[in-house]
Amino acid sequence: MDKHTVRGAILPAKEAIEAIHRVDLASPIEIPDFPSDADPANISADERAFLHAEIKRLKKEKNALVLAHNYMPRDVQDAADVVGDSLYLAQVGRASDANILVEAAVLFMNQILSIMKKPHQKVLAPHLGALCSLAAHADAGKIRAWKAAHPGGKVISYVNTYIDVKAESDYCCASANAAKVVQHVIKTYPSAPLLFLPDVYLGFYAAKLLEEMGESLDRLYLMMGACHVHDGIRPYHIEEKLLEYPGAAAVIHPECGCTSACMTKVREGKVAADMMQFRSTQGMVKFVKESPAQVIIMATEVDNAYPVSKAAPGKTIIPASREARCAFMKQNTLKNLYEALRDEKYVITVDPKLAKRARKPIERMLDIV
Numbered sequence: 001m002d003k004h005t006v007r008g009a010i011l012p013a014k015e016a017i018e019a020i021h022r023v024d025l026a027s028p029i030e031i032p033d034f035p036s037d038a039d040p041a042n043i044s045a046d047e048r049a050f051l052h053a054e055i056k057r058l059k060k061e062k063n064a065l066v067l068a069h070n071y072m073p074r075d076v077q078d079a080a081d082v083v084g085d086s087l088y089l090a091q092v093g094r095a096s097d098a099n100i101l102v103e104a105a106v107l108f109m110n111q112i113l114s115i116m117k118k119p120h121q122k123v124l125a126p127h128l129g130a131l132c133s134l135a136a137h138a139d140a141g142k143i144r145a146w147k148a149a150h151p152g153g154k155v156i157s158y159v160n161t162y163i164d165v166k167a168e169s170d171y172c173c174a175s176a177n178a179a180k181v182v183q184h185v186i187k188t189y190p191s192a193p194l195l196f197l198p199d200v201y202l203g204f205y206a207a208k209l210l211e212e213m214g215e216s217l218d219r220l221y222l223m224m225g226a227c228h229v230h231d232g233i234r235p236y237h238i239e240e241k242l243l244e245y246p247g248a249a250a251v252i253h254p255e256c257g258c259t260s261a262c263m264t265k266v267r268e269g270k271v272a273a274d275m276m277q278f279r280s281t282q283g284m285v286k287f288v289k290e291s292p293a294q295v296i297i298m299a300t301e302v303d304n305a306y307p308v309s310k311a312a313p314g315k316t317i318i319p320a321s322r323e324a325r326c327a328f329m330k331q332n333t334l335k336n337l338y339e340a341l342r343d344e345k346y347v348i349t350v351d352p353k354l355a356k357r358a359r360k361p362i363e364r365m366l367d368i369v
């Protein structure tokens, strides 16, 4: 198998799982440099105070709501009205009546707000270079080809997909509700072929759910895609950190490159299930609060440690890998958040025909919680 031709391919689940560690799942798009002011150390106290005061003033003046993803630089999180994962931000955005929704996140999330917004609202993104390596793996043409070859097949897209892919999908899910959505689709369509995309690690997770429900994997298909940040977190990162911090628990985002190996360890009883859990970005907060362990190894983007530490101040959070930083997310900075509010840019618009088709799977994602 040529590893370069397999990336982004749709394969039967068993074949995809078997190929996970032989496929080059690197980003299909160029990864930008980190802006210097994504690092809090590179913003002076005076500039920070000015930007925070101006953002506060502009939010009030323009009736704007600022939403920030958990992976944002800390300064951006501090300026936001709401901090959360993609599902939570979509839910809050849908419920808001603010005139302006400024979302410091990445484009696929901005598109969701633009699809769901009310007629009087404007959706703004601080930087148009905030893309996503995982979303870039998914190709709408490949999905159409799969549907043509599998009549009656149902497509479940992960939230990390652009509007053209969502328009081809029956359901969307986020990491926070992936299990519920997959279980719902399995039960609702007991014999239909199922395609889960684009993250093959989450696909592995979906496959385990299917098996736990006593179903064959034969009807499941997966796409060979991954997030370059989470893919970089490997089983050895977890093993090394657990050796360094005896007694620590581990919480792992199911997009990680260590997911299949760690899940297998738990299933084989080599690690106690309560000491190694697989949780969404937001679900990690709950786990950290509730775990009896004082030290938690956290396998996801490093800046998720900030909201988690705020929610559970008595716990010590150790990132599984300090290299797990998303340069796409970090294109959003305190400065361009201020400029977005000041100049009302960059307005996110979507193709109305695609938006109409993408709305249904998004609504299903927002309603199955």
Ligand code: SF4
Pocket: 071, 106, 131, 132, 133, 134, 135, 160, 227, 228, 229, 230, 301, 326, 327, 328, 329
């Ligand atoms: S962390 Fe990964 S999945 Fe999330 S936005 Fe960055 S590249 Fe995409």
